[in-house]
Amino acid sequence: MKTLKKHLIVIFITLTVAMAFLNSIINSVFNTIAENITNEYMMGLALIIYFIAVILVLVIGAILFVHLISKKIKEENIRYNKEKNILFANIAHDLKTPITTIMGFSKALYDEVVDETEKKELLNSIYGKSKRVNELLDLMFQYAKLDGVDFEMKLQELDVGRLIRETIALYYNEFEGKSIEINIEMPEKPIKLNLDNVEFSRAISNLIINAYRHNKPGSKVAVRLEEDDGIKIIVADNGENIDDEMKEAIFNPFICGDESRNSKEGSGLGLAITKKIVEKHGGKIFIDSNIDGYTKGFVVQL
Structure with missing residues (x-):
């Protein structure tokens, strides 16, 4: 459209x-x-x-x-x-x-x-x-x-950091089960934005699920919230990088960056849904391969 x-x-x-x-x-x-x-x-x-x-x-x-x-x-x-x-x-x-x-x-x-x-x-x-x-x-x-x-989005003023922490808490057992270390880096002060609580939580959930589902045991994952001319939410990992030609295609339905879909571990819909939700909030999502200490990161910019 x-x-x-x-x-x-x-x-x-x-x-x-x-x-x-x-x-x-x-x-x-x-x-x-x-x-x-x-x-x-x-x-x-x-x-x-x-x-x-x-x-x-x-x-x-x-x-x-x-x-x-x-x-x-x-x-x-x-x-x-x-x-x-x-x-x-x-x-x-x-x-x-x-x-x-x-x-x-x-x-x-x-x-x-x-x-x-x-x-x-x-x-x-x-x-x-x-x-x-x-x-x-x-x-x-x-x-x-x-x-x-x-x-229609049901927007309300929310503390982004709190929303992210609450979402991550739902998946601690999955990270522990795969022995994946997760580091949460959030500013101490509240950062508030008008968001749809249900839909934006779903978008973050999909990125978190993607992080533990597509990384090997012993990997490291970081979830960051940064404020600089808007806000950035970064879900980074030290797993395999994603080829440049896949960095945009991976957000299309039924596309995965590895063999996960063929092995039935992923549907290829999660990131497509996340992209739609982020764009409906007036933001954008992309992959950054230049994150200190990590091979790649999914970046949500609002």
């Missing part, structure tokens, strides 16, 4: 400038001719031709504007439908494996072809796969909701 708006603005400005230029030429030509006309009939005829020329420029400009807008809207619809088809294909791909496992294991239990010692293991697998399906559907719902025309 933002790309389409930019194209429309560019088209409008370009055509406005072009029409103004043509009208200035018409005015110049008319003034030159009018200086040499002494006959009232010829002057009236010249005025009629002048007004016809001005109207023609206006009509041609309007036709071009409508044509170019229609073309851009058509291109945007084609791009959107292509992205939607890819999204649906990836959703089907990611849902197929756990659903197939659930069907197979539940059929085995129904047919009673497994002994008592294996039942608990199969039930645990069914639960795990069901949880995975539910998580993926929840992410899909979040992503679709953020694209909805009726979606």
